[in-house]
Amino acid sequence: MSTPSSSRRHFVRNAAGTTAFLLLAGHDFRARALAATALSDKPQFFTPEEIRFLNAACDCIYPHDDLGPSATELGVPVFIDRQMNTPYGRGELWYMTGPFREGPANLGYQLPFAPRDLYRKGIAGADHYARSARGKVFADLDTHDQIEILTAFEGGAVHFPDLNARLFFEQLRRNTLEGVFADPIYGGNRNMEGWALLAFPGARADFMDWVNQEGAAYPFAPVSISGQKA
Amino acid sequence: MTLKRTDVVIIGAGWAGAILAKEMREAGRSVVMLERGPERSTATEGTYPGSIDELRGAIRHRLFQNPAKTTVTIRNTVNQTALPYRQLAAFLPGEGVGGAGLHWSGVHFRAAPDDLRLRSHVIDRYGAKFIPEGMNLQDYGVTYEELEPFFDKAEKVFGTSGEAYRVNGQIVGNGNVFAPSRSDKFPLPAMQDVYTASLFRKAASEAGYHPYSLPAANASMQYTNTYGLQMGPCNFCGYCSGYDCYMYSKASPNINILPSLRYDSDFTLITDAHVLKINLDSDRRKATGVTYLDQRENRETTIEADLVILAAFQFHNVHLMLLSGIGRPYDPISNTGVVGRNFVYQTITTSRAWLSENQFTNQFVGAGGAGVAVDDFNSDNFDHGPLGFVGGSPIWVNQAGVKPIAAALNGGGKSAPRWGAGYKAGLVDTYRHSLAMDAHGSNMAYRDVYLDLDPTWHDSYGQPLLRMTFTWKENDIRMNQYVVGKIEPIMKALGARRYELGRLEHGEAFDTRRYQTTHLGGGAVMGTNPNESALNRYLQSWDVSNVFVIGSNAFPQGMGYNPTGMVAALAYWAAYHIRTTYLTQPGPLVTL
Secondary structure (H helix, E strand, O other): OOHHHHHHHHHHHHHHHHHHHHHHHHHHHHHHHHHHHHOOOOOOOHHHHHHHHHHHHHHHHOEEEOOOOOOOOOHHHHHHHHHOOOOOOOOOOOOOOOOOOOOOHHHHOOOOOHHHHHHHHHHHHHHHHHHHHHOOOOOHHHHHHHEEEEEEHHOOOOOOOOOOOOHHHHHHHHHHHHHHOOHHOOOOOOOHHHHHHHOOOEEEOHHHHHOOOOOOOOOOOOOOOOOOOO | EEEEEEEEEEEEHHHHHHHHHHHHHHHOOOEEEEEOOOOOOOOOOOOOOOOHHOOHHHHOOOOEOOOOEEEOEOOOOOOOEEEEEOOOOOHHOOOOOOHHHHHHEEEEOOOHHHHHOOHHHHHHHHHHHHHOOOOOOOOOOOOOHHHHHHHHHHHHHHHHHOOOEEEEEEOOOOOOOOOOOEEOOOOOOOOOOOOOHHHHHHHHOOOOEEHHHHHEEEEOOOEOOOOOEOOOOOEOOOOOOOOOOOOOOEEEHHHOOOHOOOOOOOOEEEOOOEEEEEEEEOOOOOOEEEEEEEEEEEEEEEEEEEEEEEEEOOOHHHHHHHOOOOOOOOOOOOEOOOOOOOOOOOEEEEEEOOOOOOOOOOOOEEEEOOEEOOOOOOOOOOOOOOOOOOOOOOOOEOOOOOOHHHHHHHOOOOOOOOOOOOOHHHHHHHHHHHEEEEEOOEEEEOOOOOOEEEEEEEEOOEEEEEEEEOOOOOHHHHHHHHHHOOOOHHHHOOOOOEEOOOOOOOOOOOOOOOOOOOOEEEOOOOOOOOOOOEOOOEEOOOOOOEEOOOOOOHHHOOOOOOOOHHHHHHHHHHHHHHHHHHHHOOOOOOOO
């Protein structure tokens, strides 16, 4: 995915968000949810360079195609940025007491890094690797090269100074997919288009009349926790 | 500093603790219940729509134990260094009022009679040589007939939905033909079959098996339970597993028991109270009470009590026994001691069928306890003689409500890309047109699979973490593979476009990174021989007679069924004997 087209989509998305905010200003609950989304688009944790990496990498993991929008179009980098300032992002949901020792992969994560550290170190490592291997930082490579690099990370043969690149890739894949499919209140899944792809009805959460309709598709579009309708 | 005194102190506000609290209050004893997590009320935290937020719920662990404060270490074999379980994944203990009983799914089984006397049964049918070297196969020391009134009592408290097969020896319905006779029907009719469950029911019949509705502690209708507490009818919202039920349909201690104690002045629930140890007198034969850390005030507090009920999650019970010096710790080298011995889990593997593109499986519709199962390959319902393994698995479709993040992380099956081009198509096809079925099976106990205290890592209170030594053994892998092979005829009868069978592989080590089940068991088991069990058949410590330890820690081996129904029945069983015998004559309920 080339940088210019990504930028254009960002512009379109931001403009649409603003319009929706103005139109719905009378609807208090929705308006506040949308305003929160619009206001915090500005990254709080990541640097502009890191955001460029995220925009590019998240769109490799979850690309724009004929099935729907990409991760960036859905607000995923915003989602990940906001997650960095939560107890999860700070590693407060993980046991982070030492000593830290390596072991077999099946015994799980053993590094002293919270998610926010994994991103800081991982993005630096990825850009360093991209520059060494392909002469440019990750975001400036063409999509084909970006995908090759992420594939190498996923394969486990690349090591950054403090961590294996696979760990970083898995963290990024996990958080990208969370951002596509979490409630829009967290900044991703814009207009519930992540849910629409799956025909997941969001916060409807009442299927008394749809327990068994002999395999017919569920007919209603999603709603969100804050009451948005698709 | 001693601040309080009570007749009975109960550690843990989950199912076991809530049942014992209710029973001890009915017996007129004052009760203090200590819960290390926060208060959790369905009327506030559990309301729609905040409670059905997948990110905050199952993904960021709203109701699960936070391992930041305390966790376990895990290794596969005795010669490895165990490492901390830093990120919750393979199993998800609860924290806060309700415990894991607030975020459970609701599958509510009784135990199979053969499973309760498995050692005796295997020897009777196949001979003593059938038991592999190193397998600690044991009986529970209690029979189905003895427990039946307590299974019945628990179902009437939980508002369990199901269809009976046999009541008082008479065939009464289309239930599980392998299930033992009951003294009464289920309190509520079976949950409706979701589409995928109805397909499974038909296909399993065509394959020659005997499908039945899973017994579910999800209310199929409005219900008022034994304690006068009300449940609403389940609307299949799909938020049972990992969530609190905003419809008041899934049984939990928070809905089905604790409200009946809330205005009782002789019942005190103290939250944010992390128990550090059970205190013993100088000859270590009697508990004097417990010491806990009041986490709000960061102050250690001691409560004196006549009777201590240890009713935390399975491995926390074992941990507290080890920290308190109750019972002799197990040593796998000398094969002596009992606390930590017979640590068990369950095997579970998931298989998947992809149906035609005009069959929408709507997997977001569901209820955690509902579904259709077959027991043809569970317990000893089939001849193990030529097979050479012990144990079995029910097979089921248990569509608990598949949420999008969980679905996205799993992706589109073994052949689909995990990300990038082709990922979305595989995910969409899988989410919209597939169905999952599980082989949810037994796990036997082995001499070198056990729990003890870790030599290196500590919790945030300065106490050593519990160490798990656990891996899959050949007996259980072969059992799983055999049962999964029996799924294939169901897949064919379903007319699946394609299917994938999930199975344990030979030599496969336990992987802590992938969710399997939270059905951990053993480590402080019940039995008739104090050299093989930490508890007698009334779940009373052999060594410290005023300590009862209630939970799946009492299971000598992991059964094919989900554990909560058995835990609840054992809780009522122990409570009955405490009330009728122990309270009038404190001391060991079994003397040798």
